[in-house]
Amino acid sequence: MSNLEIGPILRALMRNKVGAILIAIQIAFTMTIVVNAISIIQERERLVARESGLDDANTFFIDSSGFTEDFNEKVTVEEDLANIRNLPGVVSAVQINAIPVSGSGWSMNLQTTPNAEGDGTAVAVYMTDENGLKTMDLELIAGENFSPADVRWRARAQSDWPDKTIITKTMADDLYPEENWQYALGKTVFIQDDEPMLIIGIVDKLQAPWVGWGSVERSMLSPEYQLFGSARYLIRAEHGFRDELMPQVEELLAQSNSGRIIRNLTSIEDARKRSYQAHTAMVKMLSLIMVVLILITALGIVGLASFNVNRRKQQIGVRRALGATQGAIVRYFMVENFLISSSGVLLGAGLSVGLNVILVDEFSLTPVDWYLIPTSMIALWVVGQIAVFGPAQRAASIPPASATRTV
Amino acid sequence: MLGYYLKLASVSIRRNPVLTGLMILAIALGIGACMTTITVNYVMSSDPIPQKSDQLHYVQIDSWDPNSPFSDDGDPPDQLTWTDATNLMRDKKAFRQSAIASSNGVVIPPGDDSKPFMATMRITYADFFPMFELPFQFGSGWPSSTDENRDYVVVLSRKTNDEVFGGEDSVGRTLNIVGKEFRVIGVLDEYFPVPRFYDLTTGPFNTPEDIYLPFVLKEELELNNNGNTNCWKAPEGEGFLGFLQSECVNYQMWVELPTDADKQDYEDYLYNYVTEQKNLGRLERPMNNRLPNVMEWLDDQEVVQDDAQILLWLSFMFLGVCLLNTIGLLLAKFVSRSAEIGLRRAVGASRSDLFIQHTVETGLIGVIGGILGLGFALLGLEGIKMLYTDVPEQIVQLDITMVIVALVLALTASIAAGLYPTWKACNIAPASQLKSQ
Numbered sequence: 001m002s003n004l005e006i007g008p009i010l011r012a013l014m015r016n017k018v019g020a021i022l023i024a025i026q027i028a029f030t031m032t033i034v035v036n037a038i039s040i041i042q043e044r045e046r047l048v049a050r051e052s053g054l055d056d057a058n059t060f061f062i063d064s065s066g067f068t069e070d071f072n073e074k075v076t077v078e079e080d081l082a083n084i085r086n087l088p089g090v091v092s093a094v095q096i097n098a099i100p101v102s103g104s105g106w107s108m109n110l111q112t113t114p115n116a117e118g119d120g121t122a123v124a125v126y127m128t129d130e131n132g133l134k135t136m137d138l139e140l141i142a143g144e145n146f147s148p149a150d151v152r153w154r155a156r157a158q159s160d161w162p163d164k165t166i167i168t169k170t171m172a173d174d175l176y177p178e179e180n181w182q183y184a185l186g187k188t189v190f191i192q193d194d195e196p197m198l199i200i201g202i203v204d205k206l207q208a209p210w211v212g213w214g215s216v217e218r219s220m221l222s223p224e225y226q227l228f229g230s231a232r233y234l235i236r237a238e239h240g241f242r243d244e245l246m247p248q249v250e251e252l253l254a255q256s257n258s259g260r261i262i263r264n265l266t267s268i269e270d271a272r273k274r275s276y277q278a279h280t281a282m283v284k285m286l287s288l289i290m291v292v293l294i295l296i297t298a299l300g301i302v303g304l305a306s307f308n309v310n311r312r313k314q315q316i317g318v319r320r321a322l323g324a325t326q327g328a329i330v331r332y333f334m335v336e337n338f339l340i341s342s343s344g345v346l347l348g349a350g351l352s353v354g355l356n357v358i359l360v361d362e363f364s365l366t367p368v369d370w371y372l373i374p375t376s377m378i379a380l381w382v383v384g385q386i387a388v389f390g391p392a393q394r395a396a397s398i399p400p401a402s403a404t405r406t407v
Numbered sequence: 408m409l410g411y412y413l414k415l416a417s418v419s420i421r422r423n424p425v426l427t428g429l430m431i432l433a434i435a436l437g438i439g440a441c442m443t444t445i446t447v448n449y450v451m452s453s454d455p456i457p458q459k460s461d462q463l464h465y466v467q468i469d470s471w472d473p474n475s476p477f478s479d480d481g482d483p484p485d486q487l488t489w490t491d492a493t494n495l496m497r498d499k500k501a502f503r504q505s506a507i508a509s510s511n512g513v514v515i516p517p518g519d520d521s522k523p524f525m526a527t528m529r530i531t532y533a534d535f536f537p538m539f540e541l542p543f544q545f546g547s548g549w550p551s552s553t554d555e556n557r558d559y560v561v562v563l564s565r566k567t568n569d570e571v572f573g574g575e576d577s578v579g580r581t582l583n584i585v586g587k588e589f590r591v592i593g594v595l596d597e598y599f600p601v602p603r604f605y606d607l608t609t610g611p612f613n614t615p616e617d618i619y620l621p622f623v624l625k626e627e628l629e630l631n632n633n634g635n636t637n638c639w640k641a642p643e644g645e646g647f648l649g650f651l652q653s654e655c656v657n658y659q660m661w662v663e664l665p666t667d668a669d670k671q672d673y674e675d676y677l678y679n680y681v682t683e684q685k686n687l688g689r690l691e692r693p694m695n696n697r698l699p700n701v702m703e704w705l706d707d708q709e710v711v712q713d714d715a716q717i718l719l720w721l722s723f724m725f726l727g728v729c730l731l732n733t734i735g736l737l738l739a740k741f742v743s744r745s746a747e748i749g750l751r752r753a754v755g756a757s758r759s760d761l762f763i764q765h766t767v768e769t770g771l772i773g774v775i776g777g778i779l780g781l782g783f784a785l786l787g788l789e790g791i792k793m794l795y796t797d798v799p800e801q802i803v804q805l806d807i808t809m810v811i812v813a814l815v816l817a818l819t820a821s822i823a824a825g826l827y828p829t830w831k832a833c834n835i836a837p838a839s840q841l842k843s844q
Binding site: 018019022023025026029030032033036037040065067069117156157159192193228229261263274277278280281282284285286289292293296297299300303304306307308310311359362363365 | 426429432433436440474475513515523524525585586629631640641642645646647649650712713714716717718721722724725727728729731732734735736738739740742743790791794795796797827
């Protein structure tokens with residue numbers, strides 16, 4: 001330890017503390033921002049990485065709205081589905097009322113006993129036929145799929161419900177929190193207070209349309225075609241066929257019936273990008289802020305160290321003349337920086353936690369993972385050492401003879 | 408004298424170009440980051456109708472489930488039921504009032520080879536247009552007799568008129584909307600309030616609708632619900648009418664109450680209305696009427712997004728770091744100039760002369776940093792435009808106020824950063840430095 005010369009360095013620092021304190025505070029603030037920014041970035045990336053349950057890369061959707069007086073919705077839906085399913089490259093296609101992760105959809109409450117007081121368990125509703133599982137790439141982990149006979153037609157203002165449903169595993173867990181998920185199979189749940197629906201199947205994973213919803217994994221399937229004026233089709237293509245199929249399907253629908261408007265042709269990937277846009281934007285902005293901030297701090301360290309080197313030219317010369325090696329001079333500046341950085345990151349650790357507490361409180365973010373604090377401390381130490389290395393090298397190259405010259 | 412100091416400052420800046428450049432860059436980046444986030448927050452929290460935002464009130468009535476509140480913090484639903492909206496409109500107790508809702512429908516432009524399109528639609532009452540002072544390019548809103556007679560009239564947005572009628576004065580022409588012939592009664596000029604305060608349920612920064620139809624037509628044309636429809640119980644009646652008359656909320660309502668007395672009267676009226684409905688067996692929850700004005704409503708609905716606020720705070724800390732950087736560098740710079748300062752003191756410069764001289768120098772650094780910072784802010788706003796493809800243009804524009812704020816912020820920040828170094832520099836005793844010369 002003795003050859004690190006901590007004593008003399010500290011005493012020298014004390015004589016000129018303002019500069020050192022400024023750097024230390026700067027490091028502390030930088031660390032505070034970096035730690036919290038990384039924490040937010042991690043949280044957002046976790047959200048963005050969640051799976052929708054669909055075969056995202058190969059699935060797309062399109063809307064068709066009939067507007068002529070004689071437009072026969074039912075016939076059109078049947079023909080459209082038959083035509084789309086016949087296209088080469090189509091794995092499966094369904095009519096559906098809402099698209100997962102797209103931002104808009106339909107929710108209902110399910111209760112385990114009829115007319116129970118309170119809210120029940122909110123769930124996203126997907127109305128689709130027996131091909132829904134295949135189109136949405138859902139794995140049936142218990143029970144059975146709808147049969148074609150289960151699927152009915154739902155009129156626009158119709159308010160009753162079919163008597164069967166398939167739910168996600170998370171919905172099963174949330175309906176019966178006391179039991180394991182298999183328990184839900186074969187149970188009757190109640191929609192709209194007292195309408196019974198039998199749970200005939202449970203699927204592994206299907207997200208609701210709203211990515212910001214805390215219970216985004218709760219979904220249910222209801223076996224229905226819809227006569228809502230506008231029909232929406234979800235189409236799953238064979239791997240690599242999506243981009244080719246999208247214009248084909250649009251063309252096919254537009255050609256087969258001119259009394260309608262075809263719109264919103266969108267891939268699930270694009271819908272997803274849109275839904276998560278705010279999160280990805282936040283990740284990019286925070287990353288930029290972090291990089292620039294670390295750069296500014298590093299440049300600040302370089303600037304101040306350079307000044308100190310210039311100011312101490314004569315002393316350095318004297319030390320060199322008295323026998324200090326170049327290594328000793330470099331070490332002096334490195335140790336000095338290490339001491340300053342240390343106080344900075346220690347203060348920074350405290351401030352990071354403080355800011356995080358405020359952010360968690362005000363904006364309900366998730367608390368910082370503990371390991372970010374030591375990692376950021378080490379990272380800033382390293383940044384400091386790298387920044388000071390250049391000026392330290394220059395200091396070491398001051399010739400001993402400069403001791404004899406005046407400034 | 409100022410000229411001389413400016414000259415001294417520029418000499419000093421040129422003597423240490425790298426160091427000064429670093430200071431300017433630090434200030435510029437800090438200002439750039441702050442101005443970007445301040446602009447976004449400023450626009451998000453701006454008053455969309457400043458001339459009368461305190462006279463416009465959003466109407467809330469608690470029509471929710473007697474057994475569980477609409478929201479955990481006790482707020483009534485953010486929208487009204489059809490029943491309440493049409494009842495309040497029939498009574499017309501405010502100076503102006505309009506229930507509104509969003510919908511959509513197919514528009515078939517005139518001409519045989521026209522391309523039908525799906526238009527977003529706002530259904531309103533006559534008062535909507537004068538109440539929110541919508542600008543008209545041609546014609547006007549409809550008279551209140553239209554609401555009573557259920558006339559098929561339509562107001563077009565400027566964009567729709569440009570697309571359908573090539574921007575001509577289309578007042579009096581007819582347009583096929585949801586299968587019916589509508590007469591154009593007015594064409595709006597550019598209208599895009601930010602936030603789009605009149606309906607926050609579909610996103611506060613959405614584009615206003617393509618066409619405006621009388622609210623009352625919803626029933627006979629069976630116009631669909633857009634936006635959010637929330638129900639706490641299933642409709643009791645059958646069909647579209649049953650759905651309309653259900654306890655589902657999908658309608659917003661605004662009233663214009665010019666004076667406090669008017670507001671008091673309307674509150675009393677609402678109280679009586681709710682009591683009356685309670686007697687009829689509806690509205691079983693405790694009395695919980697609200698009449699927030701525009702800014703209160705925007706605040707209540709948390710229009711300024713959390714992310715924008717987080718970035719605002721982080722960017723201020725960022726500016727803080729940049730300023731600390733600048734203080735350190737200025738200190739080093741001024742202290743290294745001790746000899747020169749000592750000399751100036753010795754030949755007669757007073758402390759205040761030196762103070763002014765150094766403040767001019769830091770101020771100059773600040774102004775240059777501020778101008779550069781404005782450039783960074785413009786870049787930052789461009790970046791935000793690229794990252795968020797659906798934000799309205801207004802959110803990412805620097806206006807003159809923001810430019811002034813940026814320059815003042817940069818100037819004060821840099822002068823504040825220079826205070827301590829300047830003070831140190833002024834306190835250098837003349838003799839001490841002369842000795843070593």
